[in-house]
Amino acid sequence: MHRTTEVRLPEELVRRIDQRVGRRGSDRSRAIEELIETGLATEWARPAGPKLADLLAMATGPCPADTMTDAELAAFAEDEVRAQRAEPGFVSAHA
DSSP states (O other): OOOOOOOOOOHHHHHHHHHHHHHHTOOHHHHHHHHHHHHHHHSSOOOOOOOHHHHHHHOOSOOGGGGSOHHHHHHHHHHHHHHHHHSTTOOOTTO
């Protein structure tokens, strides 16, 4: 089942969609539908980063955590998380 939805788009965006339609030989409605489907499908997909074992394998030498108390290690981890969240462009996975 399809529903008709009216959306205001900037002229430049319509021009780009029409260029895509011309290259692919579809119609504007189908092109917009494909773009929305692709956007929604990839919205939550995150590129797979290195596995923890791979990251740990890259570490060499003594580990500063070996000399830290549990409280110091917990405080360090909390500070790092806080700093990461303060970085421009940070997006929470739970937002």
